[in-house]
Amino acid sequence: MAKLRDAKPSKAARAEAKAARKAAAKERRSQLWQAFTVQRQEDKRLLPYMLGAFLLIVGIGVAVGVWSGGFALISLPALGVVLGALVAFIIFGRRAQRSVYNKADGQTGAAAWALDNLRGKWRVTPGVAATGHFDAVHRVVGRPGVILVGEGSASRVKPLLAQEKKRTARLVGDVPIYDVIVGNGDGEVPLAKLERHLTRLPANITVKQMDSLESRLSALGSRAGTAAMPKGPLPGTAKMRGVQRTVRRR
Structure with missing residues (x-):
């Protein structure tokens, strides 16, 4: 009987942990999509670069698969899709990072x-x-x-x-x-x-x-001293007096 009682909380805990992981994964996907949407609006070259890299790698995979024949005709195009998606994601990440640093460059903090x-x-x-x-x-x-x-x-x-x-x-x-x-x-x-x-x-x-x-x-x-640094970059156009009041309130 004791084992059954212990099993129920354990099962409930696993279910709760699984639900938490799903919620966290969903939140990460939502944040990633928001970041992609913002970056796409600001960076007109993002989509062409991502699509170009994806199609190029998939095309190479298909071409090599057709040339090799046999099992490679199936495996290499599939591998090309995976690698193409990975390279496209890397391009997005690096261009987004560069954009963030460009915006922060020269700002206080x-x-x-x-x-x-x-x-x-x-x-x-x-x-x-x-x-x-x-x-x-x-x-x-x-x-x-x-x-x-x-x-x-x-x-x-x-x-x-x-x-x-x-x-x-x-x-x-x-x-x-x-x-x-x-x-x-x-x-x-x-x-x-x-x-x-x-x-x-x-x-x-x-x-x-x-x-x-x-x-x-x-x-x-x-x-x-009292001139504590702000947490994160501050716009260069901000007036120093207003910035100092904000920092003191923190």
């Missing part, structure tokens, strides 16, 4: 937003130093060591980076410290290439060392 969306084992602390004009330095701990990422006016960010680098060097010892300024000027890294720039840095420490390093650096705290 864009670098912090990009760092929060890094893929992989990165430990990001936004706004470890900042000015009242929303120039900021963000700290990233990863396999390369410590990376200080500055955004804002280069003339104001460079002194911030130099000061933060001195503070950080006192705690990290011989761990490498890199500094990066996000922007489109000489010696700066464009926002869209920031993740690629970080991933190309050499691996100098282990994941275990990263944990130890992060705990030591947390003692530094933040010198951002």
Whole structure:
């Protein structure tokens, strides 16, 4: 009898988990379709590129299947359909990502937003130093060591980076410290290439060392003061006073 009682809750839990997975999958499909609709309206080349890639790969699969004959006449066209759909989806993803970065480029808080969306084992602390004009330095701990990422006016960010680098060097010892300024000027890294720039840095420490390093650096705290960085890019046309009031309310 006890086993039957245990089986019922277990069955109900599995059914509930299955329903939750279905709901989550449906929501993801809905979000993906909305993103595709928006991107298609803004990017007139999206559909031609996706259809062109799909038809080209399917055509190659059919041609090779007809030439080979036998089982390949069935398998290669089917494989072409799968690969064509995959390539079309990749094209959509990359063009959508490029569009998002182009919109965020030059906006206040864009670098912090990009760092929060890094893929992989990165430990990001936004706004470890900042000015009242929303120039900021963000700290990233990863396999390369410590990376200080500055955004804002280069003339104001460079002194911030130099000061933060001195503070950080006192705690990290011989761990490498890199500094990066996000922007489109000489010696700066464009926002869209920031993740690629970080991933190309050499691996100098282990994941275990990263944990130890992060705990030591947390003692530094933040010198951002009242000029806390906004969560995500802000339109460049926004008036600074209104932006500051919004940030303070957060």
